[in-house]
Each structure stands twice: as structure tokens, then as C-alpha cells.
Amino acid sequence: MKTESNFLIKEENVFCGALSCRGCGWSLLVRHISNVMGTKTVYVVPACCFSIIAGPYPMNMLKGTVVHTLFAAAAATATGVRHSLDRQGKKKSAVVVLAGDGGTFDIGLQSLSGAAARNENILYICNNNGAYMNTGVQSSTATPMGAITTTNPSGKTSNAKDLMGIIAAHKIPYFATASLAFLDDLKKKLEKAKSLSGFRFLMIDSPCPPGHKYAPEMSIEISRLAVETNYFPLFEAEDGDYEITHFPKKKIAVSELFKQQGRFSHLFKTDATKLMNSYQKEVDTEWEALLEKVEK
Amino acid sequence: MKSELAIKITKVKEVKRHTKKVLKGNTAAAEAAKICKATFISAYPITPQTTIIEEIASMISKGEFDAVSVNMESEHSVFAAIKGAALVGERVFTATSGQGLLYAHEVLHAIAHLRLPVVACNVGRPSYPWNIWCDQSDSLAQRDTGWIQIYCENSQDVLDTLIQAYKISEKLLFPTLVVLDAFYVSHTNENVYIPEQKLVDEYLPPRMVSDTDIDIDHPKAFGGLVAPELYDKFNRLFWQDMNKVEDAFNIVGAEFETHFGRSYGAIEAVNIHAGTKKILITLSSITTTARGVLQSNPDVGLLKIRLMKPFPKKSILKVLEKVNKDCILIAIDRNYLGDNEGALMQEIKRAMYGGSRKIFGVYAGLGGRDVPPTTIEKIINIDFNSPETEEIIWIDK
Ligand SMILES: Cc1ncc(C[n+]2csc(CCOP(=O)(O)OP(=O)(O)O)c2C)c(N)n1
Ligand SMILES: [Mg+2]
Numbered sequence: 294m295k296t297e298s299n300f301l302i303k304e305e306n307v308f309c310g311a312l313s314c315r316g317c318g319w320s321l322l323v324r325h326i327s328n329v330m331g332t333k334t335v336y337v338v339p340a341c342c343f344s345i346i347a348g349p350y351p352m353n354m355l356k357g358t359v360v361h362t363l364f365a366a367a368a369a370t371a372t373g374v375r376h377s378l379d380r381q382g383k384k385k386s387a388v389v390v391l392a393g394d395g396g397t398f399d400i401g402l403q404s405l406s407g408a409a410a411r412n413e414n415i416l417y418i419c420n421n422n423g424a425y426m427n428t429g430v431q432s433s434t435a436t437p438m439g440a441i442t443t444t445n446p447s448g449k450t451s452n453a454k455d456l457m458g459i460i461a462a463h464k465i466p467y468f469a470t471a472s473l474a475f476l477d478d479l480k481k482k483l484e485k486a487k488s489l490s491g492f493r494f495l496m497i498d499s500p501c502p503p504g505h506k507y508a509p510e511m512s513i514e515i516s517r518l519a520v521e522t523n524y525f526p527l528f529e530a531e532d533g534d535y536e537i538t539h540f541p542k543k544k545i546a547v548s549e550l551f552k553q554q555g556r557f558s559h560l561f562k563t564d565a566t567k568l569m570n571s572y573q574k575e576v577d578t579e580w581e582a583l584l585e586k587v588e589k
Numbered sequence: 590m591k592s593e594l595a596i597k598i599t600k601v602k603e604v605k606r607h608t609k610k611v612l613k614g615n616t617a618a619a620e621a622a623k624i625c626k627a628t629f630i631s632a633y634p635i636t637p638q639t640t641i642i643e644e645i646a647s648m649i650s651k652g653e654f655d656a657v658s659v660n661m662e663s664e665h666s667v668f669a670a671i672k673g674a675a676l677v678g679e680r681v682f683t684a685t686s687g688q689g690l691l692y693a694h695e696v697l698h699a700i701a702h703l704r705l706p707v708v709a710c711n712v713g714r715p716s717y718p719w720n721i722w723c724d725q726s727d728s729l730a731q732r733d734t735g736w737i738q739i740y741c742e743n744s745q746d747v748l749d750t751l752i753q754a755y756k757i758s759e760k761l762l763f764p765t766l767v768v769l770d771a772f773y774v775s776h777t778n779e780n781v782y783i784p785e786q787k788l789v790d791e792y793l794p795p796r797m798v799s800d801t802d803i804d805i806d807h808p809k810a811f812g813g814l815v816a817p818e819l820y821d822k823f824n825r826l827f828w829q830d831m832n833k834v835e836d837a838f839n840i841v842g843a844e845f846e847t848h849f850g851r852s853y854g855a856i857e858a859v860n861i862h863a864g865t866k867k868i869l870i871t872l873s874s875i876t877t878t879a880r881g882v883l884q885s886n887p888d889v890g891l892l893k894i895r896l897m898k899p900f901p902k903k904s905i906l907k908v909l910e911k912v913n914k915d916c917i918l919i920a921i922d923r924n925y926l927g928d929n930e931g932a933l934m935q936e937i938k939r940a941m942y943g944g945s946r947k948i949f950g951v952y953a954g955l956g957g958r959d960v961p962p963t964t965i966e967k968i969i970n971i972d973f974n975s976p977e978t979e980e981i982i983w984i985d986k
Contacts, residue, residue: 333805337673350819353810358803360676361812363695366669369661373673373681374803376657377629380679386805404669407662 301476302328306356313346316509318499318516319420320346321473323355326389326418329483332356334387335374339367339401341393342427343420365400367392368408371415379414387416387487394421394435398454409463409492416486416493422501423453430504439568440556441506448559457496461530466491469529469538472498474517478527478538485529498525506555518550523580528587535586547576604850607782614774617744617781618684618710618767619644621751623654624789627682627708629674631659631667636721637771638686638712645682656682664689668696668709675705676811678802680755680795684710686771687727691716694731697764701735702827703812706758706796707765708751713873714771715956722957723771725872726924729897729932735827737765737834738898740872744779749851750895752784755793756841761830768897771957773874784849792848835901855901858908859883861890865912867969868892870920870937875953875960879921882965889969890916894933902940909946917973918948923955929981949973953984 306327313320319342327334334357338344344361347354362370367390375388392401397419408415424442425431431444434454441448460468467489471479479497486493498519500512507515519525520539524547527539548569551557560568612620618641622630630649632642648654661667664685671681685693690711700707715724728738739754741747747769754765769775803811815823835855842853857876860883861868868890869879876893883889892908894901909916918941922931930938934950941948951968954960968984 332808335803335805345814347810347813349814349816350812351810352813353808355810356808358805358808359810359813360673360803361810361814362672363665363669363699365665366672366696369666369669370673372659372661372666373629373631373670373675374677375673376659376670377674377677377679378803378805380628380657381677383805403662404666407666410662411659 301325301480304328304331306332308354308356311346311354312348313342314503314509316500316502316512317342317346318422318473318497318501318512319343322420322497322499323391325476325479326391326483327355327357329480329487330357330387330389333385334358334389335360335378337362337367337371337374337388337390339392339396340364340427341396341420342422343391343393345427364396366404367396367401368413368415368417369404372408372411372413375414388414390415390417392417392419393426394419394423395425395433397421398435398456399433406459406463409460409465409494412465412491414490414492416495418495418497419456420497420499422499422504424504426501426504439560441559442556460494463492464533465494467529467531468494468496470496470498470525470527472516472520472525472527473500474513474520475527475539482529482538485531489531504556506558507553511553515550515553518545518553521545522547522550523576524550526580526583528583535583535589537583537587547573604782606785606788608785609780609782611778612744612781613640613776613778614741614744614747614769615640615712615776616644617748618751618769619648620783621748622682623648624784624786625680625682625752625755625793626795627656627680629657629671629679629681630683631661631670632683633661633664633667633685633689635664635686635689637714637775638684638689638710641684641710641712664693665696668693668700671707671709672696672700672703672705675700675707676703676803678796678798681707682709684712686712687714687721688716690727690731694734697731697734697736699812700764702823704762705764706755706762708754708758709764709766710751711766711768712771712775713768720956721771723773723874723954724923724956725768725932726926728766728768729924729926731766732898732932735763735831736898737763737896739765739767739895740897741767741769741774742873742876742893743774744777744781745851747774748781748783749845749849749853752789752793753841753845753853757834757838759796760841761834761837763831763834768873770874788848792845831899834899835896835903838896839904853895855896855904856908857893857895859891859893860887861892861908861912863911863913864888865890865916867917867919867973868912869965869968870894870918870933872897872923872933875921875923878960878962879965882962882969886969897936900936900940905940914945916946918946919968920948920950921968922950922952925952925955934981947973949978950981951984952982958985
């Protein structure tokens, strides 16, 4: 297998010195996004870890315009920016939202839904690290069942929200999932999203060593495992036509993914078989449902 | 004395280059957005603001008004979209009311401190107990957000004030909230002189593109984390410029008179002279009722506050300079904000600090409760010199 690394980046559109933790998904992700999107891009960033990573005033880590905005209002702010650039004839520019899972699944869901339903010409990218990381690992509705966070110290007792289902229901031109362990796939999806117009949505499964409790060098391996276990399948849907973009070669139990992360370690202190079985069943069911969508 | 006052009441003068129409306050607001050539509008419906945005939508769809209009899914998003558009350099407009304005509170701060020249209309109504009628608690609860606030008395005032609002906002880079009374102004038909487009264009050229706007060819970051020293500094600069607003607004009003023939300032003093015994201090449409009552009360004056935020202390003190020390000030508040004094009383006390003049605060007309001339008479006839009279009075029990 060919190794994926820097050669994917033709144009380095980030400056060095990002204020991210080691192994952070955000800082790796924006390198790849900005490489594809180019400098004539307005990034709209609601409160999230990237608000900090991008640099305090007057710094800007990205070679592109960055508009820091309110936690709930990314898609709405982007709406105003997009229409105004259009009015000024700057049609070649791109408007990209870079939001966390909290700003997408929770407080920003209303403005996201509004913009998606209006089919605004925006690319919305959610860096899903499964919790409010900026404020110190509190649960969001993207946090997986069982995971320990500072607001669910005994483990979260409800399921993560099916945001891709909600997004699909908006019947937008393009939506996809992508992983930082599959950079070719990520790049293709970014390029496709860039080439289309209307509301486009990318969900990125994002590693977070301090939040998920593992060593920074494990970030990519764990991201890969999430895909290979079918816990986070890679797919895309253009005009509602689903396609799976990566089929795992061999079946790996989802417990292998969970065992790597400290946030699930309490589950394995006693016999985790029952819980893992139910998790496995759900992952299998979701995968089957995805296959069905593709076959339709 | 009587004839002079009567002239002031029929103040709307026939002037050249205007068309006379009968308009509701809300229609005047929609018309103003058009003649000010707002280019980006977003809105969300709430009674009694709705007809403003409906009329704008209708004008845009008929091709009479060249602007982008986006129907958002909440007021928080409305103001966030307007923030985005203003950052790109567009001249923006929106209108809201009551709960809508309260819901957007977070964004109001952001817009002000990004120094965006946003202009928005608020048709004043309260939030809770649930009520849709005239009250100023919604906008007055936003006094600390860093927006300029101007209160309008009638339809003509709404139209003219919106034109001036863009002027002052774009001059000093502050957002402005133009407030009109629910129903008493928003839904009341009155004569309005609409200036011809060229006259407005001469006074209000298109918004200048500035190097602090988004320019995709010269990327910058907007609104990033600000360290304590810089935060403190930015606020000092904000404060410095905010302190220029009162004078600048008076100049904007004077220039407006030169162009359009109607005179405006931060305040309006009616019948205030050395012998005035009592001065009613008002906002918005209560002023009109008080004007009428003044005709039979020659020793009562009226001080209308147009510019409520920042509070025009200088202009007020100047008007009161010539007034006898025993003259009593009576602030009429159509708002309740959870303290003893209403907002106008608080501001007046603040402005008069250190002086010896007696000041009273009267609550009247909250939630749309009628304030007829008899109520104004009742206020005037309170025995303010009696030691029994409380400083804060609810006029209707
Ligand atoms: C209205 C509002 N409420 C709360 C916050 C505090 N806050 C800032 S960032 C954040 C968490 C962001 O989480 P997420 O969107 O998942 O992004 P991440 O930090 O994980 O990248 C919170 C709760 C805020 N900025 N605004
Ligand atoms: Mg997160």
C-alpha cells in the first residue's frame, strides 16, 4: 500500500505554529482543506478548538480569510458572507464553515438546518471529535455511548445523534464522511465538494488525544481503526446517491477500537462482552442500512 | 405662546423634492430601507414588525428594490447573517421586535464590537408577561450592547431617522437601533413626505468599501481571541468614539435639515425657558400626546430624547442651563427593567448627578396601556412639592 503523506499537499496554505495539542485532528485537517480550497476562501469558525488553534488577534494560521463567529451561528454568518460576496461579483471565492461537533450537532443545529434547507452555497465541515473539547471534554450529543467525559464521569448513557441522517433529510446536493487516516479519499471529497455548488456537508471523524485519552502518536491509527471496524464508514452522497468509498478488507471487532481509548477503559474493567456485543450489533445494523442505501 | 406651540405640532413641512403619502410607521421603515439602498436584508417575523419585512419582500419581488433578502430561521441567525454581510462591506438592514431582539442579544454585542455600521429597526414590545403592545423594555434592555439607540415619534420620524442612522453608523462605525412604538407608530397611518431618491443619494452615498472589510485577495482574520491588554485598549477606543456620537449626531441632524428641510437633533426641547416649572422627559409617541397637553399648560416644558444611547448629557444640560433651579424634571418611563427606576429615570439621574434639581420618575403606559392626554394632565398635576410624593410613581394603579 502506498503511504499517504505530504505529497498530497501541493500548496501549503497554513503557517507553522498552530496552537493545537499534539496529535490534534483539527490542525491536520485544515492543512488538507486549505490545500484544496486555496486562499480565496472565507472560513467561518464558530467557538471550538480551532478558534484557538487559528491564532489570537491579530494572527491567522490560515492563508485565507477567517471569520470567528458565535457558537450557534456559523451557518448563518456564512450565509451573510456568501450572499455579499456574490453581490460583489466574487463568485470564485469559497465560503467554508469549520465547526466542531458541539457547534454542529447541538447549539449550531438550528442555523445549520436553516442554511441547509435554503441550500446556501456553503461548504460546511464538521470536525467531529465527539465532545466539547475546547472547554475541557464535556459531553455533546456526538459523544458516543459509554464514553467518559467530564460531564458524564461514569460514561455517557445515551446514543450519539445520527447527524448524517438529519443532514440527508435536508436533501442537499452533497454530503460525505471522511477520515484523516484516508487522505486520498478526503482530498477527493474536498475536491468534489469544491466543484459543486449549493449546501455541501463533510463530517470528519477527528482524533483528539487529550479528549479520547490516548498517546498522540496513536491518532491516525485510531482514526483508521474507526473506519476499518465500520464504526465510522466512509461514504458520500451526491444528489442522494449513496456510495461507499472504502470497504474494510477484513472484519475487525469494534471493541478493538474502544480498547485503544482511555475514555472507554472503564468498560473493560469488568466483563464488557455484553456491552460490546450490543455495540457490535448496532455497528453491523448501521453498515447494513448503509449498504441498502447504496443499492437503492 | 399658544400659536407658537401649535406650529410645532404641525411640524411636517411641505418641502421640494418630496412626495406626500399616507404611511404607517412600518411602511415608512420599509420605504427607508429602500431609499437608503440597503443591499442585504435578512429577517424573521414577529408581531408587530412583520409588515416591515413583508413590504420589503414585496418591493424586492416586484423589482422596485435592488437588494438580497434572506429569510432566516431565527433572529439569532438574522443578526449573525447581517454581521457576515456587513463584514463583507454591504449596507444591511433588518427589523425585529421584543423576543426577537432579546434572542439576538449575543450577536448585538458582537456586531457592535466588530464596529459594523449595521442599522436595524425595533418595533418595541415587551417579552413577559406575554404582550405584543407598545413598550420599550426590549430595546432598553439592550442599552449595554454598544449600539446607538434612537427613538421615533411618528412615521415621518421613522423614515428620516433611518436615513440619519446610516449616516451616523457609517461615519463612526457603530451599529444603530432605530426604535418605533408598537401599533401607536408601527400601525398608525400618518402623512409622510418621502424624499426623492436623488436627494437621499446626495446625503447618503453608497457605503464605502474599507480595508477593514473582508477582502478575499488580502486575507485577514476577524474576531479572534483578544488578549487582556488589547481587550482593554479596544474598549478604550470604543469608548473614545462613543463619546463623539452625541456631537456627531447633532451635526448629522443639522446636515439633514439642510438637505431635507426637517430639523433633528439628539433631543428636542419644547417650551423650555427660564420660567418653565416642570419638564416632562419623554421618548417616542408619548411625546405627541404631551405636545397637545402643553398647549393648555404654558409653564410645562417637554424634553424629547431622540438619542437614548449614548445618552445626550451635554445637549440636555445645555437646554437646562437657562431654566430656573426650582424647575422639576419628570421622566416618563414606558419600560420596567427590574429595578426601582425606569431606564429614562436612571439615565436622567446619571446626567444630572451633582445637581440639586428635583427629579421624579413616572411609569406610564407599559405593555401598550393607553396614555391619553388625561394621563399626561394627571402627571403634570401631581403635587411634586409635597413631602408625601414618592420619587417613583406608577401613574395608573
Ligand atoms: C453560546 C455559547 N455557549 C457556550 C460557549 C462555550 N464554548 C466555547 S467552545 C465550546 C465547545 C466547542 O465544542 P465543539 O463544537 O465540539 O468543538 P471542539 O472544541 O471540540 O473543537 C463551548 C461549550 C460559547 N462560546 N458560546
Ligand atoms: Mg468537539
